[in-house]
Amino acid sequence: MKRVVVTGAGGGIGAALARRFASEGAEVIVNDLDPAAAEAVASDIGGLPVPGDAANEDDTRRLIDTAWAELGGIDLFCANAGVLTAGDESTPDDVWTRDWNVNVMSHVYVTRALLPRWLQDDQPKRLLMTVSAAGLLTLLGSAPYAVTKHAALAYAEWLRATYHHRGITVQALCPQGVRTDMLTRGSERGSASAALLAESALEPDVVAAKVGEALLGDSFLILPHPEVAEFYRLRAGDPDRWLGGMNKMQRAFESGAR
Numbered sequence: 254m255k256r257v258v259v260t261g262a263g264g265g266i267g268a269a270l271a272r273r274f275a276s277e278g279a280e281v282i283v284n285d286l287d288p289a290a291a292e293a294v295a296s297d298i299g300g301l302p303v304p305g306d307a308a309n310e311d312d313t314r315r316l317i318d319t320a321w322a323e324l325g326g327i328d329l330f331c332a333n334a335g336v337l338t339a340g341d342e343s344t345p346d347d348v349w350t351r352d353w354n355v356n357v358m359s360h361v362y363v364t365r366a367l368l369p370r371w372l373q374d375d376q377p378k379r380l381l382m383t384v385s386a387a388g389l390l391t392l393l394g395s396a397p398y399a400v401t402k403h404a405a406l407a408y409a410e411w412l413r414a415t416y417h418h419r420g421i422t423v424q425a426l427c428p429q430g431v432r433t434d435m436l437t438r439g440s441e442r443g444s445a446s447a448a449l450l451a452e453s454a455l456e457p458d459v460v461a462a463k464v465g466e467a468l469l470g471d472s473f474l475i476l477p478h479p480e481v482a483e484f485y486r487l488r489a490g491d492p493d494r495w496l497g498g499m500n501k502m503q504r505a506f507e508s509g510a511r
């Protein structure tokens with residue numbers, strides 16, 4: 254991949270992806286909401302920082318225009334920025350809206366700006382969407398995250414089904430725990446889910462290496478934790494049993510048994 258954009262690349266998984274692509278010789282645009290974080294990663298890897306909010310349509314259009322102006326196009330767009338808020342039905346509307354905008358609408362804005370350009374020729378292009386295993390399964394302790402990641406996966410599926418024959422390969426990265434600030438913040442808050450996920454968490458550069466392998470093929474799902482495929486099969490094949498298992502885990506969390 255020669256010309257790459259990564260959103261939310263000032264830290265965590267996005268920074269690891271940006272570093273990996275740069276080390277393979279790609280020209281990389283580093284986006285993040287935090288300008289200093291974007292600058293730091295970009296200067297480290299010889300990339301171009303373009304700070305901005307992935308959940309803002311104008312910022313996203315500016316990011317993509319900059320890529321065309323500076324690199325002449327984009328071969329791989331990594332829509333990676335995402336947020337996780339603990340919460341349930343009582344979580345305030347403004348939090349639900351913010352999480353919806355970052356975890357779902359950011360992908361809509363990217364494709365709105367990118368597809369008219371990408372569909373002009375039949376050169377191969379890739380859209381990597383960082384979703385989560387929570388989009389295939391669920392995440393106890395965060396209804397906004399479980400719901401918005403399901404929606405992000407649904408949008409990725411729809412894009413793949415609609416545009417695959419037109420040279421656009423959409424892939425959905427669905428890890429469980431990854432050792433980043435997002436997971437650390439959860440553990441510090443005392444989230445039982447985060448503590449459980451931390452036990453099998455992968456380092457971000459390991460996830461980036463799995464992505465590197467997956468970009469050589471065109472599998473829709475990228476599952477750095479292979480056991481997620483089995484959980485997903487179980488959920489589809491026997492939802493009552495799977496939900497029974499999840500509820501058992503919830504009860505264990507509530508009783509402090511985990």
Ligand SMILES: NC(=O)c1ccc[n+]([C@@H]2O[C@H](COP(=O)([O-])OP(=O)(O)OC[C@H]3O[C@@H](n4cnc5c(N)ncnc54)[C@H](O)[C@@H]3O)[C@@H](O)[C@H]2O)c1
Binds near residue numbers: 261264265305308336
């Ligand atoms: N860490 C995990 O365990 C885990 C597991 C599965 C999926 N994910 C997903 O991976 C992606 C990256 O997560 P992470 O763990 O690296 O998180 P992180 O919080 O460690 O890093 C995310 C980066 O994105 C930036 N960011 C946040 N909102 C943004 C916005 N609106 N626009 C631009 N940048 C923004 C942050 O400033 C930060 O630098 C997210 O989509 C997340 O949901 C994470």
